[in-house]
Amino acid sequence: MRLGRAASVVALVVIGVVGITVAPLQQNPVATSRYAFLDAMSSGKQDAYLQKHPDAAVGLLNLHPEANAAAWRDFPKDLRHDLAETLPSLIGGMEGVDYASRDVANRTWLRSLIGSAQRAVKKHPSDAVAQQKLRCLLAIKAALRIHKPHRYLVDLTNDPKPLAAIAIGNLDTTRLVSFTVPGMGTYSDDMQLWALGAQNLYDAQGGAGATKQRATVAWIGYVTPPPGIDAALGQYAHIGAQNLIEALEGFWAVRDPKTRSGKSASTKARDTITLNVVAHSYGTTTAADALAAKDLNVYSFVMLGSAGIEQSVGSARQLHAKHVYAGEATGDTEARWGRISRIDPRSPSFGAIPLAVDGDPNKDELPVTGHAPILHSDWNDNPMSSAWAKFTNVDEFAQKYLDHLQTYGYLDAGTESIANVAAVTVPPHHTDAHDATVSP
Known part of the structure; x- marks a missing residue:
C-alpha cells in the first residue's frame, strides 16, 4: 500500500x-x-x-x-x-x-463530539447510550484542565464509549515515558481518576529521583471487560493488545525515526529513552499479550493486582521487557478470580520480581487495601461533593466516609505501591543526583 x-x-x-x-x-x-x-x-x-x-x-x-x-x-x-x-x-x-499535532487535532475533535453528544441527549433524554457517551467526553475534557505539567490529548475515538489517552508531560521530547493500562470496568468516564493515577506516578517518579524529562500516559485505549465473569475471557485482552502495540510502535516511530533505508536515524534513541508499561488488573493480561507478541523495547513492565497471564505466555522471559514486576495487596480479594485459568505472575515459575504494596510504616508509606487502582482525589475526598450525596443518613455517611479515608488503591499517592512502581520505572541514568532516590 x-x-x-x-x-x-x-x-x-x-x-x-x-x-x-x-x-x-x-x-x-x-x-x-x-x-x-x-x-x-x-x-x-x-x-x-x-x-x-x-x-x-x-x-x-x-x-x-x-x-x-x-x-x-x-x-x-x-x-x-x-x-x-x-x-x-x-x-x-x-x-x-507528533503528539503536539495530535493534541491540537483531538482537542478540536473533542469539542465537536461534545456538541454532537449534547444535541443527541437533548433530542433523546432517556437514551442511556447517548448519556454515557456524553459523560465520557465531558470526563475527558475535565481531565485536560490546566495542570502542571501540561496535559496532551494524544488519542480519541468516536465510539459509544470513546477511547482516549492523555499524556502528562510532552511525549515528543521527554526521555522517560510510562504508559498506564487499566483493567475491568475502567472506561473513559473514569478518565479524571485514571489521569490522576498517571499524575500520581509522575509525581512519585520525581520523588524517586527522576529528572523533569519524563511523561506518563493515562491510556484508556481499549474496551475493558465489565466487572464480572467477562474478566475471565481473553477476547478483550486480545483486541486491547493490538491497540497497545499500535500505540507503543507509534511512540517509537515519532521518537526513533527511520531513514528511507529502514535504519534508525538516531542510533542512540532507544538507548537514551526509557519506555515503561504499568498495568492494573485485567490490564496486565492485555499488556502481557502485547509484550509477548512484539519486542517493543520496554524497560519495566509492572503488574498490579493481576487478573492473570495467559498460559500461552508461560514466563516473564517471553514478555520482551528488561524488568518484570508483580505486586498484589494482601487485602485484594478480587484479582484471583481472573486467574481461574491463567498464571499468577507472582508465582516462582513465571518469574516476575515481587513488588511490595502492603505498606511500610518505617517510611510512612500506606498499604493498598483492596483491588481498586485509585480511590482518592480532591472530589471524592471532599465530604461536601456529590460523591457523598446519596448518603442521607448521618450515621451511615459517617461510617462510609471513615471507611473511605482508610482504604487505598494501587496508584494512590502516599502508598508503598506507587513509591515502588516509581522506583522500578526510573533507571539510574534518568535520575538527578541532587534528588532523593527510592529503593525498590
Whole structure:
C-alpha cells in the first residue's frame, strides 16, 4: 500500500503526492490489527472499501506508523497545524504523527463530539447510550484542565464509549515515558481518576529521583471487560493488545525515526529513552499479550493486582521487557478470580520480581487495601461533593466516609505501591543526583 494513495481516499489530498512504499505487516496472531486484511487487497479494492468505510482509514494507516512519521515530518510546520485542525479525526488518531499535532487535532475533535453528544441527549433524554457517551467526553475534557505539567490529548475515538489517552508531560521530547493500562470496568468516564493515577506516578517518579524529562500516559485505549465473569475471557485482552502495540510502535516511530533505508536515524534513541508499561488488573493480561507478541523495547513492565497471564505466555522471559514486576495487596480479594485459568505472575515459575504494596510504616508509606487502582482525589475526598450525596443518613455517611479515608488503591499517592512502581520505572541514568532516590 502507498501511504499517499490511501490517505488521499480520506480527503488528505495534500499527502496524495507522497509516494512511500510501506512494508507488509508481520503476521502475528496478536500483533496483527483487525485492519490487516486491507493491506492484502489490490489498490482498486482498497479504494472501494475505504470509500464505503472511511473510518477504517486510520486503522489502515496505523499498520505502518514509521511510514506515517516519515511523511508527516516532510510537511511544513504550518501545513501540519492546518491539517490537525481541518482533519482532526484522522490526524488525532494517526500513529507516527507528533503528539503536539495530535493534541491540537483531538482537542478540536473533542469539542465537536461534545456538541454532537449534547444535541443527541437533548433530542433523546432517556437514551442511556447517548448519556454515557456524553459523560465520557465531558470526563475527558475535565481531565485536560490546566495542570502542571501540561496535559496532551494524544488519542480519541468516536465510539459509544470513546477511547482516549492523555499524556502528562510532552511525549515528543521527554526521555522517560510510562504508559498506564487499566483493567475491568475502567472506561473513559473514569478518565479524571485514571489521569490522576498517571499524575500520581509522575509525581512519585520525581520523588524517586527522576529528572523533569519524563511523561506518563493515562491510556484508556481499549474496551475493558465489565466487572464480572467477562474478566475471565481473553477476547478483550486480545483486541486491547493490538491497540497497545499500535500505540507503543507509534511512540517509537515519532521518537526513533527511520531513514528511507529502514535504519534508525538516531542510533542512540532507544538507548537514551526509557519506555515503561504499568498495568492494573485485567490490564496486565492485555499488556502481557502485547509484550509477548512484539519486542517493543520496554524497560519495566509492572503488574498490579493481576487478573492473570495467559498460559500461552508461560514466563516473564517471553514478555520482551528488561524488568518484570508483580505486586498484589494482601487485602485484594478480587484479582484471583481472573486467574481461574491463567498464571499468577507472582508465582516462582513465571518469574516476575515481587513488588511490595502492603505498606511500610518505617517510611510512612500506606498499604493498598483492596483491588481498586485509585480511590482518592480532591472530589471524592471532599465530604461536601456529590460523591457523598446519596448518603442521607448521618450515621451511615459517617461510617462510609471513615471507611473511605482508610482504604487505598494501587496508584494512590502516599502508598508503598506507587513509591515502588516509581522506583522500578526510573533507571539510574534518568535520575538527578541532587534528588532523593527510592529503593525498590
